[in-house]
Amino acid sequence: MQTRNKIFDDISQLATNAMGVAQGAREEAETAMKSWMDRWIADRDLVTREEFEAVRAMAQKAREENEALKARIDALEGKA
Structure with a gap:
């Protein structure tokens, strides 16, 4: 056993x-x-997700700045 x-x-x-x-x-x-x-x-x-998100945020900020500048130009041209 x-x-x-x-x-x-x-x-x-x-x-x-x-x-x-x-x-x-x-x-x-x-x-x-x-x-x-x-x-x-x-x-x-x-690219990594972090890099993509950073570039996306920069592009969004640039678009917003362009829209603000366009509105400012339109306002200045309207006053002239």
């Missing part, structure tokens, strides 16, 4: 080790894929 428990213990240990190896391989694959995607995106010169 003692031999049988030893076999089950060995099988259990083997399964536990295999799960650890599988989890390590999964983490390594995820890291490699993320690194590859980061390089791919960097090579494409894509």
